[in-house]
Amino acid sequence: MIQGTRRWFRRNRTNFAIGGAVLGAGYLAGQYVLGKISEARQRMGEERVAKENLRRRFEQNQEDCTFTVLAILPTATENILDAIPVEQVLEELQRQKAERLARSVGPSEIGTSAAPSVADTADDDGGSSSIQTDGYVHASQVAIEGESVTGGAEGSQTASDEKKSKKTKAQLWSEMKIGSITRAFTLIYTLCLLTLLTRIQLNLLGRRNYLASVVSLAAPQPANEGSRINLENNDDDNFEQAYGNDFETNRRYLSLSWWLLHRGCIDLIDRVRGAVKEVFGLLNPREEITLEKLSELTLEVRKRVEGATEEERRTCKWLPFLLPPPSQESAVLHASGMSSSSSPTTTSSLRRLIDETSDLIDSPSFTHVLTLLLDAAFSHLVDTKISHLSYKIPLVSEDSARVQEIVGGDGVKAKVANSLAVFCRQAHGIGAGANNEYLERVEQVRHLEAFAAVVYSSNFEYESPVGEGTEGVAVQTGEGVEGGLGEGDVDVKEVESKKDDPFESAWGKALAKEDGKQF
Template identity: 55%
Template sequence: MIAATRGWFRRNRTPLTVGVGVIGAGYVVTQYVLGKISAARERMSSDRIARENLRRRFEQNQEDCTFTVLALLPTATDNILQELQTERITFELQQQKAAKLARDGEPHPSELGSGPPSVTDDDGRSMASLQSESGVHASQMGIPSATSAGDGPQDGGQQAQRLRRTKVQLWNDLKISSITRSFTLIYTLALLTLLTRIQLNLLGRRSYLSSVVSLATGGMEQSTITLENHDDDNPDQAYGNDFETNRQYLTFSWWLLHRGWRQVMLKVEAAVKEVFGSLSIRDEISMHKFSDLTLQVRMKVEGATDAERKAGRWLEFLLPPKDQEDFVLKESGMTTESSSTAASGNTPLRRLLDETSDLIDSPPFSHVLTLLLDAGFSTLVERKVSEQAFKIPPTSDVPDLNAPRITEIVDVKPVRLPAVLAILSRQAHSIGNGVPNEYLQSMEQVRDLEAFAAVVYSSNWESEISPMNEESSALFTQEDGPAGPEIVAADSGSNAGTGQESIVDVGAASAFESAWGKAVDHGAEPVSS
């Protein structure tokens, strides 16, 4: 039997060899495929976790931006309200009116509305309307009463003419001041919102890249990128590994809060005088005309065409010139020994300031700023002024910023100009100190603002990686893909001591404008969806 078995194996040697080879090859291929499938699953799981981590970090960054704007805005508001004291002008007009009533022997200002209409009565009603609707009484200004305004020798017609001329001048000052103040606050709020988004997203990008580089080089024991910064536990880990540089960089918002707003105000004031200067305080104004005049002011400040708006330069309002950078650091309390040279040379602070300047001078910045201003002025003109001055009922609790309704209303009754000025005077306080701030909320509803923040968060990765860790920069590659940071792969099986591989897809186009276009097209999907 043994001989027969040997003979059978000898006769079927070739088929048996082929069969064993096929089975062995099949086993090897099966194990290889199963290994690849397992690795792919781990890679997909790591990619999903990394995307979720990145999305949460980005969203947290945007919430930080909102709170930061709300914390900084009162500083600029106080400066603007102190410079444009509309309530003080109102008080001076009330003093003049009280003095005239005392000379004429009239009993009390409350009786201004009695009797036949006259120029004097119109002024009294305008003043009463301004005082009642603005919500700020002149006595709240803390100005002592000047009851002696009407004392002294009366010079008949000459004194009346001089008084009338002064009154007209005060009314004109009140008109320019109230309009300029509310418009300046909207511009300041929009600029502060964009500057804060740039600053915190640049630092958020540095923090994220620092975590990735530490993970790639084995500097972190855990196998995932940390979400929390733990600022209170370890300040050196806040927004990267250079807390002092980050602190100095953030203090450059001081320029807008203490210097830039004034330049904005002067620019807005010149446009307001040119557009609204011809209006008399006794004129009636329609909603459509006021909206049109507001648009004319914006065109003079921002530019009349799309090309002019893109060519507009807002850098001088947001950041100081280089020869004033040390002054800003000193005024904001950065008086360390290294502060005088921190913003010079090839320091991290210098790179952050240069990149911020490039972002501010880019066309996408002007585009997003225009959209933010559209939202702010829409809230002021098409909601507050229309509803409170022209008594136009709101169409919805949640306004559609892309569907203006005021221009479609042609049968709204005109109102006296002081009624509009009263609303603007009151809204100035809401723009700067409103809780909740409806103007900031309307600006944050602009979809392109998040796209802009996503581009800032994800652009210029290569130059940021190199200063952090030149040895780790080889781990980062540039592949085709949508704009935005994306973790493509993380080899969890590699030894932490030899470096954990991590590939970051930063998008094929490194130019800011190209990344901006992709972010708008995709709605910033890599970080916000």
């Protein structure tokens, strides 16, 4: 029997060999497939974690942008209010009216009357050029009894000088009109420009932080440190590692917003004032106009400031208002307290950040988003605040553009002086550092978040931290921030070999997805 079994195995040994080979190959193939599936699952999990981490960092960045704008906006507001002291002009108008009342009704009666408002003052002398000031001298300017002849002569000379320098009511009302409108419009431009500048700055630095974190985690550890516990904190709560590892450069870069807060906003005043004078110069404060007419005048001012056509708006240069010229950078760093002297202190890393920021500001996408932000801010001022406070149109719908149509506001008229009073009060709301309704409306523009997402998730070659020990490391961005605004998985070597700037390409893709997706 044993011999028969041996002969049977000998006759079928070929079949046994083939069967064993098939079973072995099947086992190896199964193990290979299972390994690939496990690897794919692990990779998908890592991509999901990386994408969620990127999204979380991006959302935190946008919140930081909001808080930053609210923190530094009052600085620009104070400078603009000081440059256009509308309240002083109003006080002078009220003082002159009180003096006229004192002469007409007597000191005992005027002492019990309340101070006149802007509209009351307009009703009394609302810019009538035919009315001239008289030679009234205040009681405090009269020489007291017992004064020497020399002192009395000096007092008379002082009164004469004040009489000559005293402005007419028409001049004061013209200054009041131009100043109140210019101030409100300048603050709107400053708010929108500061919002965009802050988004660019913090998202560029946030991108650097993200890349530094990814590369530090992906770089191979030295063999002798395999068993060592690493206590390095690569998350957002590490202050020293926040926004990359060059903290001093980041501080200097952020301090460049000093230019807009102290110099750019003042330059904006001149630009806006010229446009306001051309459009509102001949408008009488006592005149009654419709809200539609006021909207048209506001649009005319914007056309003169931003450009009347799309081509003019695209070529409009906002960079001089946002960043200092290279010759002034050291002076700005010194003025903001980032350097002890005005000598050149711009490093290569800082220069790279400034250059990329300048390129973004000069890009057509920046102008496009800025126009949308200005649309939202001006609409809130004219179609919501002035229509409700000056024209008494009730806010019956969130769609402010249709308020007039719903309640029949097209035929409602109001005096220009009433609107001037709203312009004066709203200037403080536009530049407020807390509960800023205008900033809320601006941040509701979807293109703003899309623009920030493209800045955050594109142009990685500017900050690719490729060095020793990091070659071949792929920077994972998932599908980009907020549902595919980035460029997918970016390999450092491939990105460095590209010559074209992918920002505009990424921005084009973001706009293409606007109709189908919510940013």
